[in-house]
Amino acid sequence: MASSKTSARGEAKTTVSPGAVRDAALTLFAERGYHGTALSQIADALGIRTPSLYNHMKAKQDLLRDIIVETSEQVWAEHEQAVHGVGDVVERLRRTARVYALRHATHRREALIVNRDVASLDEPVRSDVLELRRRHAHAIRDLIEEGVTAGRFTEEEPTLAAFGILEMCVSIARWFREDGPQSAEAVAETYSRYALRIAGLN
Amino acid sequence: MASSKTSARGEAKTTVSPGAVRDAALTLFAERGYHGTALSQIADALGIRTPSLYNHMKAKQDLLRDIIVETSEQVWAEHEQAVHGVGDVVERLRRTARVYALRHATHRREALIVNRDVASLDEPVRSDVLELRRRHAHAIRDLIEEGVTAGRFTEEEPTLAAFGILEMCVSIARWFREDGPQSAEAVAETYSRYALRIAGLN
């Protein structure tokens, strides 16, 4: 994912790949935001000149689009996989929250960009991404409602609870450190317990 | 807070105040981010030319600084006021979450800017703001620990729980609508219940 030699400053052979450009964009967009990042900064990080970036991408907006669209689709696919074939509604909510929390600990840069810069996406892509996110929130709301009907949960505001669960997990990307005291898995486990509490687990 | 006549397009008397500039900046920064907003767009919204903005402010960065610093200080002051003189630790956590949630429903633009653009603040202001936020998280963590010691809460990861509570409340600014089905007060009440559940209220 990085350039083939050491990055920055242009010493040594700097041969870059589309993946390396994307990786540099991930880091810089996550740190400074899409509009706060200049292509010259991405080029600097790779040790090449700005125009050379165009050997690996079509436009700055395409970098953002690829990052956000692929991430959003992966998130939804992970959710579907996590609940597939699971009968118990409590376990389905637990897994939904755990996989979402885990992703936000392990893909911090992607998560920060999706949540900060989705408004910088051109249409119609922006609407597609927002629709995917709505679907996720609705899926959680439906899980809570199903659990309430089944007498497993007690929460009477499933929509508010769904937003709370989703955004609480998103926030992991903002404070989690790989070298911190807790592993990504441990944090995901803890936050999935919080999700069940918010739903009012009996 | 708006210009003295109708805004935009420059018809009629457009007499602007510093408060009107700040209000336009609040709306546009919240929508597009600090780096995504040009001073020309703020001027357009007010129906004046870009250089005329400098009658009401010193620099674009100062707009951001004023918004973020004042908001952060108000948030901390509200927290202190909310818990002042309250003995019961459960009630203190409830009030902490409620006042924080309420603010994020009633001051959505400010909250979005603080959380999205704090990284765009020049030093040393950025560090000061981040320090205030850390203090808030620590206060919540301490409340949970105190409640656990007193046998009122059961949560064994007070730091993770504190982040979860804080960020869950922050997220209200992202989806709350004034004309939605729930009042700001109702949402704040509901989210303060979630906060107690996360803490593991006995």
Next chain:
DNA sequence: CCTACCGATCGGTAGG
């Protein structure tokens, strides 16, 4: 992968 260069726009100033 580079140099050279493009028009557009940025935040901001001069001067009235």
Next chain:
DNA sequence: CCTACCGATCGGTAGG
């Protein structure tokens, strides 16, 4: 409050 204008930088292209 305006017009006129500044240097810097933006994303992107030409051409090799």
